[in-house]
Amino acid sequence: MSEPLRGVIVSHAAVAQALLAAVTVITGVRDALVPVSNDGCDTGALAERLTQAIDNKPAVLFVDLPGGSCLTSSVRLARSKTDVAVVTGVNLAMLLDFVFHRDLSPADAARRAAEAGSRAIRTPAA
Template sequence: MSGLAGVVVGHANLAAALISAVEQIAGAEHGLVAVSNTDCDRGTLEERILAAVGDRPSVIFIDMPSGSCLFAAMRRLAGMPGVRIVTGVNLAMLLEFVFHRDEGVDEVATTVADAGARAVGLR
């Protein structure tokens, strides 16, 4: 597998819970890291996100299309080479990431966003 990282940023325990579900389905080798906004201010959240990204090409998965998690990621990562931010994270996106993380960051970001959109439906 490549060094492409997936950083899941969310409120409370959402990121860890989503990663736990990925592990149950796909196994432990997934390249995903959870970051929570629990008990931190904006600066601390920004630092948590930066630490999770490190110097690796990364797809950042944000739980909401607006709010503290997105603002922290955008403030520190927007325009950074090798980093793409995708909002509205869901399990389908993360599974797609796991199975395509050997591709380039731009391709993976597009693939996971498409998979996430296809997973939302009304029945």
């Protein structure tokens, strides 16, 4: 790919901004992710925010929940674009993986990030 993928964190309230801040502190990377919140907007306004965030570039949308307005708007956008993928259940581990593998296709980056996020979910012994 000529340009690194863009990641868009799509969430309720300020979750996206908080995840972005954590990724930036850990990695120092500032240009890989864009936060989008559904706070104070209807689905039409959320769709517009997402469209602006991807800026007609290949992207992976990292959504907080596997249902609701954030997912619905993200999937609708991805269906209208050939180079946009969606991952639900966003967590810090998947975003960290994504930041360092932005040279992949959206589908491959989404798959890889989802696997990294899943591996990070554990119930450690006390």
